[in-house]
Amino acid sequence: MLNNNNQLQLNGAIRMYSAELPSSVQYALRMLVRDLETVLGHKPEFVSDAAAAELHVRFAEERDECPQFAEAFGFRFYSAEDGSAPCLHIVGYDVLGLIYGILEFSRIHLGIQPFWFWTDQAVAQRSRISIPCDRYDSPEAKVRYRGWFVNDEVCLIGWKKPYPPSPEVWEPVFEALLRCGGNMVIPGTDLPRDGIHYKLASEMGLWVTHHHAEPLGAEMFLRAYPGRTASYHEAPELFERLWAEAIEEQKDMNVLWVLSFRGQGDKPFWIDDPAFDTSEKRGAMISKVIRKQYDMIGSRVDNPVCCVALYGEISELYKGGYIDLPDGVIKIWADNGYGRMVSRRHGNLNLRIPSLPAAGDEGEHGLYYHTTFHDLQASNHLTLFPGSTSFLKQEIEASFEAGADAYLLLNCGNIRPHVYSLDVIRELWTTGRIDVDQHLHQFVSSYYTESDHLGELVELYHTYSEAALPYGPNADDLAGDEYYHHPARKIIGHWLQGKVDQPDPRLFWAVGDVSFDEQVKGFETRLASGMEKWRTWVGRCDELLAKLGEDDRRRAVDQLRFHGALHLSGCEGFYWLCRAYEQFRQQRYPQAFVYASKSMWCYQEGLHVLRQSEHGKWEHFYEADWLTNIESTVNNVDTLRRVIRMNGDSPDFFLWYKEYLMPVTEKYIYLENTHRNPLSDDELAKRLGDFFNI
Known part of the structure; x- marks a missing residue:
């Protein structure tokens, strides 16, 4: 029906008509049926009588004056023969034009955004849809x-x-x-x-x-x-x-x-x-x-x-x-x-x-x-x-x-x-x-529902790139997540293979053709500044998350905090790894062990971030993280700290406890046969960290 503002009102189980259409268009029609049911709460009904339909989907005819270019589509309004309210015709120049017309109708009039599935968009239900009876022609895309x-x-x-x-x-x-x-x-x-x-x-x-x-x-x-x-x-x-x-x-x-x-x-x-x-x-x-x-x-x-x-x-x-x-x-x-x-x-x-x-x-x-x-x-x-x-x-x-x-x-x-x-x-x-600012505001308002906090969400998206770690002189030399993992594993391999007296040529691109000690120090210096920027950015995320409702909070965690948390955990993990190497070179093995443990715990936080993001339909989504491979880094660092513990705490793995942690009243009088259970790596690292205040 029409209202006084010349708008077509659709509600309930909409009657739809489509002539025989290719299978590719049928896929898009099934998407439209799902979208209409989601928004209106009723599944559309396909009718065989075109005159009875409120919504038509078909290829363009001469009377439609559809744009004459590949993939074009239009929305047209035609009155029924009996003079009753007009119906909407989605018309396409060709197959892709018809598919785009269907999906654009869904976006404009139902609010279904392109990434609704991937962002877990909260789609608002409505009792009716009001559609202005204005002719619409699709623009031609810039790129063919x-x-x-x-x-x-x-x-x-x-x-x-x-x-x-x-x-x-x-x-x-x-x-x-x-x-x-x-x-x-x-x-x-x-x-x-x-x-x-x-x-x-x-x-x-x-x-x-x-x-x-x-x-x-x-x-x-x-x-x-x-x-x-x-x-x-x-x-x-x-x-x-x-x-x-x-x-x-x-x-x-x-x-x-x-x-x-x-x-x-x-x-x-x-x-x-x-x-x-x-x-x-x-x-x-x-x-x-x-x-x-x-x-x-x-x-x-x-x-x-x-x-x-x-x-x-x-x-x-x-x-x-x-x-x-x-x-x-x-x-x-x-x-x-x-x-x-x-x-x-x-x-x-x-x-x-x-x-x-x-x-x-x-x-x-x-x-x-x-x-x-x-x-x-x-x-x-x-x-x-x-x-x-x-x-x-x-x-x-x-x-x-x-x-x-x-x-x-x-x-x-x-x-x-x-x-x-x-x-x-x-x-x-x-x-x-x-227009980057206009686009960002549109993007955020399309996927988040709480208007009171849209400005803060926009600011977090905008400042994400400002927190990125520069590793070279060019504007595009900004670290992604692999920066914290592939070079780190190379360093561990080079170290444990006993090659520290020579530089690792696989790292020249990042820190230059200098000694291995200087290579590790070069990473440490960059990571120290990166850690602070990511810690600040994640902190601002957490401040905003505390204000958001459940839906927007979950979305902001997955689409914003997730990224910053992976950067921060990786940056910290790599930083503590570099500190562990520095201590190891000075033969301060207990301190190196603590720093390596801190590195591993930070990398484990990255794994935790992945697992926390695997809720609902996303269960196991990051299970095959084989490219960045955070789990491999965790295992590499764990191997490293076990080797470090071999330097000074072996063979009974009780010596560091005795030297640094055992009460003075016991240290010189204990009987060996009453002390047989060495501390685990994690427990020892935590207690040594407290002792050394690191």
């Missing part, structure tokens, strides 16, 4: 091909028991991407080929694309041909057989075909094929392979969309003029893993060569961008991107201005910890620009 690379997906693998992951895992991922207006996906890396990830993504309406280490989505050579040498030069027919199989499997899907040639295990191919020892030889082979892949696709697929990932060494060879690409191929440029559009760091080599198309480089260009990364150095995997939204805005908008705006593939990790950054990129790939 836009989507996610679900990389670092180990948390998704460990979350549920079935492997490879089942629809229960993948459907919420693909739904969130569609609600963000995304249209393409790489669903995971090197998952078993009998998994449903690619098939389900395609069924839900998404284009599928490929990792640069798995060109054309083909099976890895050494998995298909174990024991063979992975050399295209020696066995081109075997590579081409895998490519042909991949083309045949996907030729009926919407595919952005990634052309590439890297070695097995995502490294330069010439590492396994050393005959290619010059840039000319390497570029010629890559050009030859890419041309072959391009021709093979063209022989089986009409009007294919092809891309080349200019990643790592391929980017360097292309910029040097050594690679010749087919016309019409989208060239994809990558950031360094930390958000800056420069070449990535390889071990200690960090050339920071600009990674954007040069002026005059014709054809279409796009981006492969990270808001989460895994590099065994300083990247963020479990925690939110440490850079500011202004930094993201600067890099993406500058990339668009340089012409890299046809394609944007975002490394989104496992979704849940990264929703704020993903929403920033959603705004950028949709409109091409972002």
Whole structure:
């Protein structure tokens, strides 16, 4: 019905009509049915009589004057033949347009946000929905091909028991991407080929694309041909057989075909094929392979969309003029893993060569961008991107201005910890620009319900990046959670292997080519300042949490405090580890033991943070933390403190108790046969810590 303000009122069990629609649209319709039932408390009823329906979902007709571009949709209001109140028609130019129209209706009129599932959004129930009877046309997205690379997906693998992951895992991922207006996906890396990830993504309406280490989505050579040498030069027919199989499997899907040639295990191919020892030889082979892949696709697929990932060494060879690409191929440029559009760091080599198309480089260009990364150095995997939204805005908008705006593939990790950054990129790939303050206020008000505290929540999101630990001279040199774990485990290994008389070259990137003692001290100095900043930020979180109601408090813990607590526990754990080394070098073994124990307890707090976040549907979500691997760090530090205790408290593990803790009245008169139960490591460390006041 209409009210006096020319608004359509929907309430109760809404009557819906849809003609026969593709299966991908049916997925979106099921989402809409669920959303309407959640908000109105009644399940919609599908009717066969179009005239009886209040809500129509259909492809656009000429009378609708729907925008004429791919993925367009509109909302139209048409009166019934009997002159009664008009009904709403969601019309789409094509399949994705119809899907987006359905989901945008849900967002605008039902309040279901793109990340409702991943943030545990509290959806308000209403008795009726009021919809202004105003025509609506969708804007055209800035970026034609836009989507996610679900990389670092180990948390998704460990979350549920079935492997490879089942629809229960993948459907919420693909739904969130569609609600963000995304249209393409790489669903995971090197998952078993009998998994449903690619098939389900395609069924839900998404284009599928490929990792640069798995060109054309083909099976890895050494998995298909174990024991063979992975050399295209020696066995081109075997590579081409895998490519042909991949083309045949996907030729009926919407595919952005990634052309590439890297070695097995995502490294330069010439590492396994050393005959290619010059840039000319390497570029010629890559050009030859890419041309072959391009021709093979063209022989089986009409009007294919092809891309080349200019990643790592391929980017360097292309910029040097050594690679010749087919016309019409989208060239994809990558950031360094930390958000800056420069070449990535390889071990200690960090050339920071600009990674954007040069002026005059014709054809279409796009981006492969990270808001989460895994590099065994300083990247963020479990925690939110440490850079500011202004930094993201600067890099993406500058990339668009340089012409890299046809394609944007975002490394989104496992979704849940990264929703704020993903929403920033959603705004950028949709409109091409972002007002960071306006967006942040909109984001917070969309997911949190207590208006009295929205300003404080905004401030915590805003200051998160200010608390991040700088480890180098560049604006993107900000520590993610892996900084506190991978270098720490390297230090422990180097230490216990008896190599402390020489520096660890694996740490040059962070603290330089100096003595090992100085390397450890370099980390300690940085961590000391980082600890204070994260302690202050987490303290402000806790002050706000005390004011929030249960729903918003749980959400703020998961989406804000979680990140700061992982940074703080990691930063403190690494700091005390460095202090333990300093004491050990001075042969102050009891004190080193205490500091190592304090380190372990701090790292254990990080594990506790993970477990506390696994409530409700999130049970086991972080169980497969195998990349940052906090549990491994805990075990490494525990091993370390046991070794330290061997230095002075062995073999009876009673000597430190006797020297520092036993009452003076007993120390010189006790009988050994009455003192047989050594203190545990934890108990001894706590009591020694009190004794030494550390």
